[in-house]
Amino acid sequence: MSDLDQLTQSLARNLKRWRGERGFTLDTLATRAGVSRGMIIQIEQARTNPSVGTTVKLADALGVSIATLLDQEQGPQVRLVPEEQAVRLWSTEAGSHSTLLVGTEKRGPLELWSWRLMPGDGSTSDPHPTGTIELLHVTAGVLTLVVDGEPHPVPAGASATFEAHVPHAYRNDGTEPVEMTLAVSVPPVV
Incomplete structure (x- = not known):
């Protein structure tokens, strides 16, 4: 799997997780982020690699950092990023x-x-x-x-x-x- 594929999969998994944790429906997140419902579905199904602007809007609407949306795994208290x-x-x-x-x-x-x-x-x-x-x-x-x-x-x-x-x-x-x-x-x- 390429780095881009891994990034797309991580974004799909994390977007679904954070949307669920916030209790946001697809429509709620779409409205909050100013991103279409269809785009959110495509991202959550790992069928598209959104622009940086779209990723920022989604992160802002969820109240999380872009790093969190793209993280492949959560680390210990001290997290070193090579x-x-x-x-x-x-x-x-x-x-x-x-x-x-x-x-x-x-x-x-x-x-x-x-x-x-x-x-x-x-x-x-x-x-x-x-x-x-x-x-x-x-x-x-x-x-x-x-x-x-x-x-x-x-x-x-x-x-x-x-x-x-x-x-x-x-x-x-x-x-x-x-x-x-x-x-x-x-x-x-x-």
């Missing part, structure tokens, strides 16, 4: 990419990401649930962080935090690659 098990969820032909390094469900989902944006590349994100906070630290280049339409240059060595319940984007408007670490904290579903 570099080769980090999950690359977004990439471009230019060489930009984002990698989910690790995540947890304790006190609400918390995710740690590694990002690389090549010159001219960018990635947009739909609003997350109210109460979601993102923190980032730029280690190379100058990131253009766009929050609710307002651009903010974040140079190497600088950090930023913002409430992510509004549209936001990460862009590289410069000539050097941007490298950053990003943490996303989503409030628990009540």
Whole structure:
């Protein structure tokens, strides 16, 4: 079985499990996530590999991290994630990419990401649930962080935090690659 097949199977199993634990019907999850009922059925039957945006919407609607939806197994109190098990969820032909390094469900989902944006590349994100906070630290280049339409240059060595319940984007408007670490904290579903 390929890595993609394993990922698809894990997502199908975990989406069903978390939807059941939350007591959500297919229609309830579809409404909460803004994803069609048919798409959720296809994902739960491992018949499709959804986009990163769809996966984020489903995770947000369930109040879990993407790491939890993609986890192949739950580990002990200390969970080490070897570099080769980090999950690359977004990439471009230019060489930009984002990698989910690790995540947890304790006190609400918390995710740690590694990002690389090549010159001219960018990635947009739909609003997350109210109460979601993102923190980032730029280690190379100058990131253009766009929050609710307002651009903010974040140079190497600088950090930023913002409430992510509004549209936001990460862009590289410069000539050097941007490298950053990003943490996303989503409030628990009540």
